[in-house]
Amino acid sequence: MSGRNLISIADLTNGEIEEIFELADAADKLRADKPAGGRIMATLFYEPSTRTRLSFESAMHRLGGSVISCSDMKSSSTVKGETVADTAKVVSSYADVLVVRHYWDGAVQAMAEHADVPVINAGDGGHEHPSQTLCDLYTLKKEKGRLKGLTVVICGDLKHGRTIHSLVFALARFGASVVTLAANGMELPQYVLERLEREYDYTLAPVATGDLNAVVTETDALYLTPKQPHQLALFTQLDPGLQTRLNTMVSGLRYDAFYMTRKQKERMKEGTTGNSYPTIGSEFLREQRFKNTVVMHPLPRVDELSLEVDQDRRGIYFKQAAYGVPVRMALLKFLFAQNEAKKAGAKKAATWFESPETLGPQCANPNCITVTEPASARRKFDFLASGPGGALILRCLYCDHRIKVQLVGHVKSKRYCAYDIALSDTIKNWYKNKELVIFDSIKAAEEIGYEPYKSGPQRNIMDQTAIENAVRDIARQILGDCEDLDRLLVLGIRSKGSYLAQRIAVELATAQKRKIEIGEIEIYGSGDEIRRLSPADPDAGPLNLKDREIVLVDDVIYTGRTVKSALDIIFRSARPKSVRLAVLIDRGHREVPVKPNYVGKHIPSSERERVRVKLREAEHDEKDKVVIYSINSPVEQPAGELG
Amino acid sequence: MAQEKQILFERDELVRTVNRMAHEIIEQTASPSDLVLIGIRSRGVHLARRLARKIEEVAKTTPPVGVIDVTPYRDDRAREQDPRAIGAFEMPVDVDEKTVVLIDDVIFRGRTIRAAMEAVARLGQAKRILVAALVDRGARELPIRADIVGKNIDPGEGRRVNVLLEESDGVDQITVTDWQGRRAV
Numbered sequence: 001m002s003g004r005n006l007i008s009i010a011d012l013t014n015g016e017i018e019e020i021f022e023l024a025d026a027a028d029k030l031r032a033d034k035p036a037g038g039r040i041m042a043t044l045f046y047e048p049s050t051r052t053r054l055s056f057e058s059a060m061h062r063l064g065g066s067v068i069s070c071s072d073m074k075s076s077s078t079v080k081g082e083t084v085a086d087t088a089k090v091v092s093s094y095a096d097v098l099v100v101r102h103y104w105d106g107a108v109q110a111m112a113e114h115a116d117v118p119v120i121n122a123g124d125g126g127h128e129h130p131s132q133t134l135c136d137l138y139t140l141k142k143e144k145g146r147l148k149g150l151t152v153v154i155c156g157d158l159k160h161g162r163t164i165h166s167l168v169f170a171l172a173r174f175g176a177s178v179v180t181l182a183a184n185g186m187e188l189p190q191y192v193l194e195r196l197e198r199e200y201d202y203t204l205a206p207v208a209t210g211d212l213n214a215v216v217t218e219t220d221a222l223y224l225t226p227k228q229p230h231q232l233a234l235f236t237q238l239d240p241g242l243q244t245r246l247n248t249m250v251s252g253l254r255y256d257a258f259y260m261t262r263k264q265k266e267r268m269k270e271g272t273t274g275n276s277y278p279t280i281g282s283e284f285l286r287e288q289r290f291k292n293t294v295v296m297h298p299l300p301r302v303d304e305l306s307l308e309v310d311q312d313r314r315g316i317y318f319k320q321a322a323y324g325v326p327v328r329m330a331l332l333k334f335l336f337a338q339n340e341a342k343k344a345g346a347k348k349a350a351t352w353f354e355s356p357e358t359l360g361p362q363c364a365n366p367n368c369i370t371v372t373e374p375a376s377a378r379r380k381f382d383f384l385a386s387g388p389g390g391a392l393i394l395r396c397l398y399c400d401h402r403i404k405v406q407l408v409g410h411v412k413s414k415r416y417c418a419y420d421i422a423l424s425d426t427i428k429n430w431y432k433n434k435e436l437v438i439f440d441s442i443k444a445a446e447e448i449g450y451e452p453y454k455s456g457p458q459r460n461i462m463d464q465t466a467i468e469n470a471v472r473d474i475a476r477q478i479l480g481d482c483e484d485l486d487r488l489l490v491l492g493i494r495s496k497g498s499y500l501a502q503r504i505a506v507e508l509a510t511a512q513k514r515k516i517e518i519g520e521i522e523i524y525g526s527g528d529e530i531r532r533l534s535p536a537d538p539d540a541g542p543l544n545l546k547d548r549e550i551v552l553v554d555d556v557i558y559t560g561r562t563v564k565s566a567l568d569i570i571f572r573s574a575r576p577k578s579v580r581l582a583v584l585i586d587r588g589h590r591e592v593p594v595k596p597n598y599v600g601k602h603i604p605s606s607e608r609e610r611v612r613v614k615l616r617e618a619e620h621d622e623k624d625k626v627v628i629y630s631i632n633s634p635v636e637q638p639a640g641e642l643g
Numbered sequence: 644m645a646q647e648k649q650i651l652f653e654r655d656e657l658v659r660t661v662n663r664m665a666h667e668i669i670e671q672t673a674s675p676s677d678l679v680l681i682g683i684r685s686r687g688v689h690l691a692r693r694l695a696r697k698i699e700e701v702a703k704t705t706p707p708v709g710v711i712d713v714t715p716y717r718d719d720r721a722r723e724q725d726p727r728a729i730g731a732f733e734m735p736v737d738v739d740e741k742t743v744v745l746i747d748d749v750i751f752r753g754r755t756i757r758a759a760m761e762a763v764a765r766l767g768q769a770k771r772i773l774v775a776a777l778v779d780r781g782a783r784e785l786p787i788r789a790d791i792v793g794k795n796i797d798p799g800e801g802r803r804v805n806v807l808l809e810e811s812d813g814v815d816q817i818t819v820t821d822w823q824g825r826r827a828v
Contacts, residue, residue, distance in 0.1 A: 109777065112758065364764070364767075364768050365765070366761070366765050367765060393648050403768070404768070552752070552786070563786065564760060567757055567760075567785065567786075568761055571761070577784070578733075578784040578785070579784070579785050580786060581786035581788060591770070591771045591772065592746075592760060592771070592772045592788060593760070593772055593773060593774040593787055593788050593789070593790055594786055595786055595787065595788035597786055598785060
């Protein structure tokens, strides 16, 4: 990455946004000066767009530059499996700026890291859409003369609207008040609220008094207040009688703008049930106290804005769309000038947490680039040490989603324990010394050889003979259920599951006097998730899962989440005929509805116990055995002992 | 082929079963206020609403009801890298730290539930996911279980279990027909 990008609205300071607005005011001059003469903009749109793309392209032409484009990313190398990282590297040698829209959250950030030219985010999944926000702010400023102190009501789908997320942050920064009227189930996502709190000093509180009572009842309303009171009011309304209330707001608050959004049909199936979607029509326009309230909409609209509003002076959404070109001209000019002057970005000086081990925490957002294409984006997180009950929260650099830290480990001592607030000082030290590891699960910790900090005495529950018998018994049952041995694939979950899969396959091969195909699936790694173990035929090509009878093998089943992840990975790749599950130990405590078909031994256990399968393949010089022991919670010991 | 229709449940029995399932859902949850019901379109949604009403009556707390259509997640459809797959939710709900109950009329191969689990992960981190189905017809193709089952019915290959509900079909009934009899119930 070189120079400045626009990925999030947070990449620009307020002063810089004002500077862009001044440039936009003088768009005619920009058009005459042609400051982009000789430059090329590449537009890469992985999702459809009319306004954003055309206004960017028009802006570039008006600045005297030219545009190259791939009309349909489905006809590009993407279908051949090119990563976004590679696309960014390649295309940045063809152009001076990239404008990218992608369906994955964080994809544009990942591309910016690999591009040699500035990258502008034209929408990434459900995450952000900062250039639209610039247009929205510019429109508001043009109409109202200022941004500070405005009260903007944001209506509709606040959950899926990336435009909304960027806009809310920007309004907060300029000191505008935001009232949200979310359609049922489409409230602002938690991470947006948290970021508002953390970065802009807004706090969430129930609405208790004043004119908001007329709008919503106390219980279903939330009120966001900044440290300076009355800077921002935010509430989410869950009541199905939304429309009536929207029309009958009796309020001492002055509402400067209604910002409508359409239901994001492409992110949410249009349904028969979402009938409380807020709309604006003639009743709204007749309401005296909205006489100076402008109505905005990022367009396209569906049916949330009636055509009557078009004729009214307050319906300014076509004007808002028209501002798209001057604002984007100004943005391009600004970025070119910044990059010429080699000015550094406004933010992201923060240090990010990257796991010092091969395994580490994974973003919980399945649409995040770190999950969908880990090869393009190495997982990086920011610490937000402010979850409920002192929980330690990580925020993904790419998509802003947060995950709660469950397990922490120390890289030198190779030990792990559950995170607890009592450990926060210890953990700060570990982090400072780059010794902190974070795990999503005990399984991940043990996968790379970490041991619990404190554990009780071990008790043997299976010896070598018992394990051999269990494996043989599982193999026999698999044979009984298998319809077609040619389709059979024994797929171990790495690494203990893989060893067991190999042992099961040996039993099957011996019994049937034929080769059995074995594969391995990696849950916590990145990249090659499913690979062939044997037969080791160099010409065999990649492992094909389509229409296979898969037997998934793991050592211990506990919450079931590992198996669920394995199923997700399998189904991302192909549609197998069936998947059956074989485990050596079932210890109960399921958190997802997964059920093994073959179980070596059921072991009733408490949640404070650990069951460990020790296999010769993994633990050298040791005999096979299964042990159980209890783990002392770190709360019961002084934190000092941990380090 | 001769149409052979067999009625297994009439209205009273169906209503009783749904009520029992509501009690079981409450039993399996440490705190009913953490419950979120997600109905799988379309009859799962009607069942979810009925279960929510009953849970409200018994536990004095109203669980939110989400609506999901797993069609875009179904693995038997041609799968593209399509953003449509991001939100199959017609009515998304907050699932963070919640006990999510996925509700469908019939659980069979397990593929719908697997797809629904994948979809739920897009909403947030659920504490626990349970599956409730009015009918479990066995013959799973995936290692998926139903935690709360109204009735186990094995109609045999080539036969279809039909759950009919007032809300969509004008009658509460469970029938077994030939696959061809699917539209003719």
